[in-house]
Amino acid sequence: MAEQTNVELPQDRYNPAEIEPKWQAAWDADATLYAADTHETGKPKFYCLEMLPYPSGQLHMGHVRNYAIGDALARFMWMRGYNVLHPMGWDAFGLPAENAALKNNTPPREWTLSNIAAMRKQMRRMGLSYDWSREVTTCLPDYYKWNQWLFLKMFEKGLAYRKKSKVNWCTQCATVLANEQVIDGCCWRHEDTPVEQRDLTQWFLRITKYADELLTGLDKLDGWPDKVRTMQRNWIGRSEGTLVDFVVQGGASRTEGSAGKGEKITVFTTRVDTIFGATSVQLAPEHAITKLFAAEDATLAANVEEMIAQQAKAREAGDIGAIEKHGVPTGRFAINPFNGEFVPIWVANYILADYGTGAIMSVPAHDERDFEFATKYGLPVKRVIAPASLASQDDPDAEALPLPYLAEEGAVLIESGEWTGEACLDAQPKLAALAQAGGFGSATVTYRLKDWGVSRQRYWGTPIPMVYCDCSPEEPLPLALEDLPVLLPPQVDITQQGGSPLGRVPEFVNVACPKCGQPAKRETDTMDTFVDSSWYFYRYTDAQNDQAPFDSAKANYWFPIDQYIGGVEHAILHLIYSRFWTKVMRDLGLIDNDEPAARLFTQGMVIKDGAKMSKSKGNVVSPDLMIERYGADATRMYALFAAPPDRDLEWQEEGVAGISRFLSRVYRLTTKYADISRAETSGSAAEAKLLRKLHQTIAKITQDFSGRWHFNTCIAAVMELVNEIAASEAAMDAGEISGAAVREVFRNLILMLAPFAPFFAAEMWERIGGEGVVFRTEWPVANEELARESEMEIPVQVNGKLVSVVKLAVGSDKAAVEAAAQADEKVAARIAGKTLVKLIVVPGKLVNLVVK
Known part of the structure; x- marks a missing residue:
């Protein structure tokens, strides 16, 4: 490409360098250009919002496209007579600021605020119509105080809790990741860094309490792209099924081996109708009962450790589902409660401890994965489903069915005791009810969605307002609301690895217990940055409020957002969290709406040199x-x-x-x-x-x-x-x-x-x-x-080839069209001396003269 030079414009031509700053200054000085928080304007409201940016330092053309879309819409709606809210702010906490601070030897707060100033200047220069009086900066105490306030409200309601669990750990970030932040087995910010599994005590938000509402609510969001709603449905992953308890027995003689005997292995199945075909029970390598068995069997223990390593390697590769399936027998058995049969207990490397119950019943005749495993290890395969036309397993046609046979519509049970001949779909609720009545199971609903782990072992985030004291050994203590905000110390050494940096600041850690007044310790983890972006758009409605997160009347006037604009990459992380947060605030009585945004638009990317424009790709255009x-x-x-x-x-x-x-x-x-x-x-x-x-x-x-x-x-x-x-x-x-x-x-x-x-x-x-x-x-x-057009142009063809175009008054009849076509000079010259065989008129479209 030739070297670019500045465009020099003659003085009598449009000079944007002179005119654009003139008008930006005029708009900045005119407060009447922005929204009023009241119905008294007599105008309908319109809340137009683009997703707030992370202040990385400079905008590029990918940002400009997103903001230009929202700005054009906001201006159009003003001109259509709406009272338009069009604000902007900064998603200012998070790991990139720490990384930049380490790289540039600049404190995260200083680095972030200087970037905000630069990006705000760019936005103003672009002429974006933001109401800067409503600006929100999530790393400032006037915002994150309300993160803490809302966290304490959730703690009061049992929605914020602490537990020890297996968590996703990014070695490069040196912090925990939520399940949604693990992409193909790697960190969402570091695509080449495999995520490890660690056991840590963490804070969680009980998003699963709202799982069903998050799912059913998608049906009402007809203003959202189908792709986004499908992604959320798949992530929530609702499954209806039955929990069934298999009681552990002894070893090969049914009485050997004391470990785990009498314990219950609970499996979840969506096909309880196939339970008479269960020929084994399989446990995850990290299942609690697996550990009991392994404690008595050194060989089994070694095999289990190898399986755990295989799972870790599969996670690093990004697809645990593609793992080569291996298993080992434990030598123990469990009782199928529906028929009293003893089935062997195996440990399998493709069963995950944190998915479902960490155990499955294997029905190889009617499940592809189970059939693959049974074939590999020579486990029995027992048919218990067949088309309704086949009465029993002895029918030669039934034996001819391919394996595994997946139930078709109208399939019935065979070889299932008193249930033989029952339609599969009819049998499922009856068998679940039998398990409930017999005390060995129940119908249930499970979700792929897990509670949101919000603890981060990082400095640049909202401090979690909880305290640990000997006077309350079982549960952390919340700070009083009037003691908020818990301020983030301005100068903290973030270069050391291991634990939260706040834990190395005595003046932050040491605090008087809010209950007994004795010396206590603060929580040193900070909140996941997605907490900040889960409710920022409500703060825009009342950004200067120092008594509450926002005034409910103002929020109820503006919500839901009429048009939300942002990238499809936020379909899971940000959008599902913000929907959850909205429902929590509704239940706290802060707002009336159920969903944050009525309509969502996901813009396309800006591509340069064959890749998405981004700083990491080195292809940005300023x-x-x-x-x-x-x-x-x-x-x-x-x-x-x-x-x-x-x-x-x-x-x-x-x-x-x-x-x-x-x-x-x-x-x-x-x-x-x-x-x-x-x-x-x-x-x-x-x-x-x-x-x-x-x-x-x-x-x-x-x-x-x-x-x-x-x-x-x-x-x-x-x-x-x-x-x-x-x-x-x-x-x-x-x-x-x-x-x-x-x-x-x-x-x-x-x-x-x-x-x-x-x-x-x-x-x-x-x-x-x-x-x-x-x-x-x-x-x-x-x-x-x-x-309305007064004339129409009609192409005229001769033997299918365009010869001319004639103009006629709109509404001319067929005879007029035929006459005009034949009178055209070019057409007349082309057909002179020839015989007109047919004249075809397609009304309003074309005329074709067939001649020879």
């Missing part, structure tokens, strides 16, 4: 450079024009230059005709044509904004209108188009450009004498009569 060369309006307008907002955009700087030339063209035309004072009415064909194009453009952009959000086609339509204006210059100069029509065209042209190029529109609005603020002026309304 908007500052683009603004310096072409101006902010051209930069953001290109981001909206180059592709539909839901599609990926391939970055091309030449496209920004093209938009800059287009704006310069509009500037020239508007400036030339800004002082048109003629008042005569023309009624000429040229005027009708220009006004028709204007009102067609208004109709198209209004429709695209309100429905498809295809901003690229909106801008293309404006470009077509400008082409029509340029083609009408001679007519305007000659007085063939009235001054009133010229003013109408340019006034509405500027209004339609306002959502996409606000600086430019403000300047042009002033030039033509427009009253008030351009993007608080009512959006134009298309005149359907003026927009």
